[in-house]
Amino acid sequence: MQHIGIVDDNPTALTHMRILLERSGFTGVRGYTDSHAALQAFTLEPPSVLLVDYLMPGLDGIQLLERLQASGATKHTPVAMVSAAEDLEAMRLAAYRVGAIEVLAKPVNPQEFALKVRNLARLAMTTLPGSSQGGFGPLVVPRTGGATGPRSDARREDAALLRMLEKVAAIRDEKTGKHTTRMAFFAAAIAHSYGLSLAQQDQLMMGAPLHDIGKIGVPDDILFKPGKLDDDERVVMQRHTMIGYELLRDEPSPTLQLAAEIALTHHEHWDGSGYPFGLAGEHIALSGRIVSVADAFDGLTTVRPYQQAWLVERARAAIHNKSGRHFDPAVVVAFTAAFESILRIKRHFDGDDAFTAC
Ligand SMILES: [Fe+2]
Structure with missing residues (x-):
């Protein structure tokens, strides 16, 4: 089963994303408001897909991803950085540099959010160990040769x-x-x-x-x-x-x-x-x-x-x-x-x- 990890210091935003994902059929959502707790938890048990808020007290989103990247724990985990729309341009390149492959604006558009997470979950399936034959x-x-129809x-x-x-x-x-x-x-x-x-x-x-x-x-x-x-x-x-x-x-x-x-x-x-x-x-x-x-x-x-x-x-x-x-x-x-x-x-x-x- 795939596990979606969310880190956001705002409990309301975290709950909102969790509900949207659960409505879309994701059952293994693990959310953290404390980025240090998230670092510990996801180092021990990496999620299939990770959604990280950009601005947080303690470790911000970039620092959290740097630590996770350094540990190698999330090597196979597609990551999206989530942030308020006005911060997007400032953080976009920094987010890509630390391994994020999606950048999402808050407040999230429910339909777009669910579809993007679904795509990240699909990507996770192609990059996990064991998918080497892809x-x-x-x-x-099979070759169709002279087949018709x-x-x-x-x-x-x-x-x-x-x-x-x-x-x-x-x-x-x-x-x-x-x-x-x-x-x-x-x-x-x-x-x-x-x-x-x-x-x-x-x-x-x-x-x-x-x-x-x-x-x-x-x-x-x-x-x-x-x-x-x-x-x-x-x-x-x-x-x-x-x-x-x-x-x-x-x-x-x-x-x-x-x-x-x-x-x-x-x-x-x-x-x-x-x-x-x-x-x-x-x-x-x-x-x-x-x-x-x-x-x-x-x-x-x-x-x-x-x-x-x-x-x-x-x-x-x-x-x-x-x-x-x-x-x-x-x-x-x-x-x-x-x-x-x-x-x-x-x-x-x-x-x-x-x-x-x-
Ligand atoms: Fe190329």
């Missing part, structure tokens, strides 16, 4: 929608549309080498091109900034993972569900140093771990405005060197085993992008 579990659909119609509609979304994603990316297609082929080759089924390889190839679709929500001055991003800008840029996930997560198509999972997890690192959640090891969805390697290899071997392309052997060595830190060692082994196939795919696409070895 969309490759029950979401996988409603299922194949739905499949065709999915493919058309995916192609359209892929074009939308490409508009807001410094990489070309060919990058996303080529990278998706790399991901499928790695998945094959890893031992995933043909259906899983197919699904990965269709979902992977949408990994950066969340960049459509990143402002131009940050997305296209020629120089290095500062800390605040980096926080905004990193939101593309959550934005992509939010765009795709409610689509019923299994492939779009997988694409949502990839969007969310493709910047997580095996050692826990990635974002948005700092997940580590098999807590990261396998789809994200595979796309991470495919994306890195393609990025390194392709000319970008700020970088010449690397020789393929240099890129392979760089990925190998980051095995166990940035990348899943088992996926790197699969990548190495699939290297000849990956080079064949690259040669096939090489006519489409300028290629300069250095």
Whole structure:
């Protein structure tokens, strides 16, 4: 059962949120008006979703989240910061910096509040330990081959929608549309080498091109900034993972569900140093771990405005060197085993992008 934690020093606001959640069907609500008591309780028993007031005596919302983050207790807990509307702009970046993924204005709109908490609860289910196979579990659909009827119609509609979304994603990316297609082929080759089924390889190839679709929500001055991003800008840029996930997560198509999972997890690192959640090891969805390697290899071997392309052997060595830190060692082994196939795919696409070895 999922437990929703609420911390708000105002007992009336706390009770109001509790009632709204219980009316929406959440039964395990744990509320605290004392942030120190909440810190102790949630360190020992982390909630599935956490809602924290911004301004509180003792530990304020930011300090409470910093402490919880440092303890690692809420590593898998989606967090929303709640605050009076006039404080929202001041606290928004600070809240994101300490791991909040939603910012809610008080007094809460009952319907919006319940829906946002429901979405956070769904997210919690995808990030909890044990969800490492993510969309490759029950979401996988079999190959339809020459099948006809409603299922194949739905499949065709999915493919058309995916192609359209892929074009939308490409508009807001410094990489070309060919990058996303080529990278998706790399991901499928790695998945094959890893031992995933043909259906899983197919699904990965269709979902992977949408990994950066969340960049459509990143402002131009940050997305296209020629120089290095500062800390605040980096926080905004990193939101593309959550934005992509939010765009795709409610689509019923299994492939779009997988694409949502990839969007969310493709910047997580095996050692826990990635974002948005700092997940580590098999807590990261396998789809994200595979796309991470495919994306890195393609990025390194392709000319970008700020970088010449690397020789393929240099890129392979760089990925190998980051095995166990940035990348899943088992996926790197699969990548190495699939290297000849990956080079064949690259040669096939090489006519489409300028290629300069250095
Ligand atoms: Fe990305």
